Amino acid sequence: MHRIPSSSYLGPGGLDFSKSFFTPINGSDCPSRSKHNTKITVVGVGNVGMAISQIILTQNLADELILLGVNPDKLRGEMLDLQHASAFLPRTKIRASVDYDATADSDLCIITAGARQKSDESRLDLLHRNVAVYKKIVPQLAAYSPEAILLVVSNPVDVLSYVAWKLSGFPVNRVIGSGTNLDSSRFRFLIADHLEVNAHDVQAYIVGEHGDSSVALWSSISVAGVPILRFLHQNQIACEKKTLENIHKEVVQSAYEVIRLKGCTSWAIGYSVASLARTLLRDQRQIHPVSILVDGLYGIEGGQVFLSLPAMLGRKGVLGITNISLSDEETQQLRNSAKTLLEAQAQVKDFIN
Amino acid sequence: MHKTPSSSYLGPGGLDLSKSFFTPIAGVEPPSPTKRRTKITVVGVGNVGMAIAQTILTQDLADELVLVDANSEKLRGEMLDLQHAAAFLPRTKIHAAVDYDATAHSDLCIITAGARQKPGESRLDLLQRNVSIFKKIVPPLAAYSPETIILVVSNPVDVLTYAAWRFSRFPANRVIGSGTNLDSSRFRFLIADHLDVNAQDVQAYIVGEHGDSSVALWSSISVGGVPILSFLQRQQITYEKKTLENIHREVVESAYEVIRLKGYTSWAIGYSVASLARSLLRDQRRIHPVSVLVNGVQGIDCGNVFLSLPAMLGRGGVMGITNVHLSEEEAEKLKKSAKTLLEVQEKLDYLLG
Numbered sequence: 001m002h003r004i005p006s007s008s009y010l011g012p013g014g015l016d017f018s019k020s021f022f023t024p025i026n027g028s029d030c031p032s033r034s035k036h037n038t039k040i041t042v043v044g045v046g047n048v049g050m051a052i053s054q055i056i057l058t059q060n061l062a063d064e065l066i067l068l069g070v071n072p073d074k075l076r077g078e079m080l081d082l083q084h085a086s087a088f089l090p091r092t093k094i095r096a097s098v099d100y101d102a103t104a105d106s107d108l109c110i111i112t113a114g115a116r117q118k119s120d121e122s123r124l125d126l127l128h129r130n131v132a133v134y135k136k137i138v139p140q141l142a143a144y145s146p147e148a149i150l151l152v153v154s155n156p157v158d159v160l161s162y163v164a165w166k167l168s169g170f171p172v173n174r175v176i177g178s179g180t181n182l183d184s185s186r187f188r189f190l191i192a193d194h195l196e197v198n199a200h201d202v203q204a205y206i207v208g209e210h211g212d213s214s215v216a217l218w219s220s221i222s223v224a225g226v227p228i229l230r231f232l233h234q235n236q237i238a239c240e241k242k243t244l245e246n247i248h249k250e251v252v253q254s255a256y257e258v259i260r261l262k263g264c265t266s267w268a269i270g271y272s273v274a275s276l277a278r279t280l281l282r283d284q285r286q287i288h289p290v291s292i293l294v295d296g297l298y299g300i301e302g303g304q305v306f307l308s309l310p311a312m313l314g315r316k317g318v319l320g321i322t323n324i325s326l327s328d329e330e331t332q333q334l335r336n337s338a339k340t341l342l343e344a345q346a347q348v349k350d351f352i353n
Numbered sequence: 354m355h356k357t358p359s360s361s362y363l364g365p366g367g368l369d370l371s372k373s374f375f376t377p378i379a380g381v382e383p384p385s386p387t388k389r390r391t392k393i394t395v396v397g398v399g400n401v402g403m404a405i406a407q408t409i410l411t412q413d414l415a416d417e418l419v420l421v422d423a424n425s426e427k428l429r430g431e432m433l434d435l436q437h438a439a440a441f442l443p444r445t446k447i448h449a450a451v452d453y454d455a456t457a458h459s460d461l462c463i464i465t466a467g468a469r470q471k472p473g474e475s476r477l478d479l480l481q482r483n484v485s486i487f488k489k490i491v492p493p494l495a496a497y498s499p500e501t502i503i504l505v506v507s508n509p510v511d512v513l514t515y516a517a518w519r520f521s522r523f524p525a526n527r528v529i530g531s532g533t534n535l536d537s538s539r540f541r542f543l544i545a546d547h548l549d550v551n552a553q554d555v556q557a558y559i560v561g562e563h564g565d566s567s568v569a570l571w572s573s574i575s576v577g578g579v580p581i582l583s584f585l586q587r588q589q590i591t592y593e594k595k596t597l598e599n600i601h602r603e604v605v606e607s608a609y610e611v612i613r614l615k616g617y618t619s620w621a622i623g624y625s626v627a628s629l630a631r632s633l634l635r636d637q638r639r640i641h642p643v644s645v646l647v648n649g650v651q652g653i654d655c656g657n658v659f660l661s662l663p664a665m666l667g668r669g670g671v672m673g674i675t676n677v678h679l680s681e682e683e684a685e686k687l688k689k690s691a692k693t694l695l696e697v698q699e700k701l702d703y704l705l706g
Binding site: 005006009010014015021051055081083084085087088184185188190192196197198200226231232237243244246250254257258259260262268270271272275 | 358359360361362363364367368369370371373374375403404407408411412426427429430431433434435436437438439440441442444535537538539541542543544545546547548549550551552553555576579581584585588590592596597599600603607610611612613614615616618619620621623624625627628
């Protein structure tokens with residue numbers, strides 16, 4: 001990719017002092033191909049895409065960041081706004097483009113693009129519109145970066161992860177949806193805040209569909225190694241099933257609450273996806289609840305479906321799904337979630353081809 | 354400040370795990386007042402305020418972050434969106450309030466609040482509106498945090514920093530305006546990009562009024578220790594004064610360009626102010642071009658006025674103004690800037706009493 005000068009007055013035709021400023025060492029070789037830069041592409045520069053991009057930049061997760069979108073003015077504005085902070089950040093090459101050739105050889109492609117639900121629109125209609133958007137995006141991304149990991153953020157994330165998988169032709173370990181990674185963080189925040197303990201010491205997963213039929217794995221929640229349900233039992237703290245359901249519902253509702261209050265959500269999903277990016281690119285082998293292909297697990301029948309389960313992530317993408325033990329009720333809820341998603345997938349199957 | 358529960362269903366009245374979960378050690382003393390935490394208040398939760406708040410959070414600069422604004426719904430939405438990322442961040446207490454008692458004992462108060470220019474409105478009218486807003490904000494901030502450092506970001510920053518100084522009655526080392534810190538970063542970015550070198554190796558200051566009459570200190574620019582103007586001379590690279598003026602104007606224009614392209618600027622000012630926050634709170638003794646009281650400095654003796662000069666910042670605020678060498682022309686431009694600002698301040702005297 002040839003360099004585009006940032007100033008009209010500095011460089012050929014203007015004031016050019018670059019040629020004599022530095023003297024290369026005699027006999028230098030060119031950087032070998034294995035001296036690879038970590039390159040992340042973010043597709044979509046709305047509130048979510050930009051929050052993700054900016055946090056990735058602040059956390060120094062990439063050497064190269066590509067912003068891809070359809071609106072060239074907005075793209076250029078966002079790129080400039082990030083570049084202007086150069087004096088305060090480690091050096092990261094930042095580019096913005098409407099064309100996919102700029103994304104070539106990305107290590108990670110994060111897709112946030114997609115239509116927002118119109119007030120009178122059904123979820124299915126929204127899904128059809130977004131499948132059409134993905135048909136334009138995914139094949140090109142995959143063609144230019146055949147080794148990349150695809151990370152889907154757009155909603156409905158589970159079905160769109162399935163769509164991205166089909167459209168890319170990628171092996172299943174390299175297509176992941178952000179899924180319930182953020183729901184689980186919200187869940188951990190509520191519990192941590194109640195106990196006034198650090199959220200990192202709270203292990204709690206919400207799995208299944210990222211949406212109304214998600215499943216809170218109460219049987220797996222522990223704080224500093226203390227399983228919560230057993231703790232309640234040992235301390236004879238009565239707990240109604242309804243209360244647990246209400247807490248779970250509060251987690252699901254909190255996303256809608258933020259949208260109602262400030263118009264969108266951005267920061268939390270930004271940190272959530274940056275956390276996934278770090279685990280993947282730095283081969284951290286950490287377990288995150290993310291949307292992955294589950295076929296035949298937990299008695300889920302009816303075909304291939306993407307939904308969230310705790311999975312170990314690393315440089316190769318999904319390294320494995322954790323064999324977490326579910327209660328009978330949780331297993332049933334998960335199967336119900338899967339059924340809902342399979343129905344939605346069936347309705348877009350024809351659109352994908 | 355008493356705790357506001359985050360969940361309706363976790364805690365007294367709902368599922369209460371907290372009482373028996375942790376056993377305190379016998380004979381524990383209450384935390385002593387010297388075991389204080391670093392607390393930052395951000396006033397104004399628009400695009401700039403939130404970019405600053407979020408960058409501060411990611412860079413782990415505070416133990417406590419307070420968001421203040423007049424719009425309680427937007428406030429709550431932004432607070433929740435940050436809290437929901439708890440699983441991905443070091444633990445920071447985040448509060449949001451419309452009242453100033455929540456800001457008590459802040460180490461740093463960052464003011465981004467202010468009216469935006471209405472079409473057809475004169476700069477003076479806008480200024481009068483913003484000074485009235487500061488009259489409501491600054492006295493309670495100062496009353497609740499008498500030891501704090503006030504950092505003004507709202508525009509026009511130099512005059513508003515003067516207003517904040519008057520309203521707070523703080524010593525001048527503890528009232529600072531973000532000034533030309535960002536302009537200088539943009540300047541460094543253009544030069545660094547031209548040379549394909551890291552922006553942190555480019556030393557370049559834009560000083561004076563943050564605005565159209567800012568002054569580029571060409572005589573002080575150096576890259577990796579090489580002063581640029583003498584380099585050009587040695588290499589016999591000719592340049593016209595007009596070219597230097599064009600490059601400077603490009604820096605000033607780039608802010609307007611970002612606003613035209615994406616609607617506002619946010620990320621760069623966020624990083625810029627977070628960088629100032631770090632220098633101040635961590636006593637870094639770094640030099641930043643920021644808006645400070647310059648009466649009696651660099652030949653400016655027309656009265657009390659705030660404008661940007663390179664100043665060393667640390668835990669005590671402004672530790673000193675660097676005695677940077679100005680060419681005759683640069684010194685003249687600076688004096689003119691000061692006179693213009695003084696005239697504007699005089700027109701606002703009736704509000705500042």
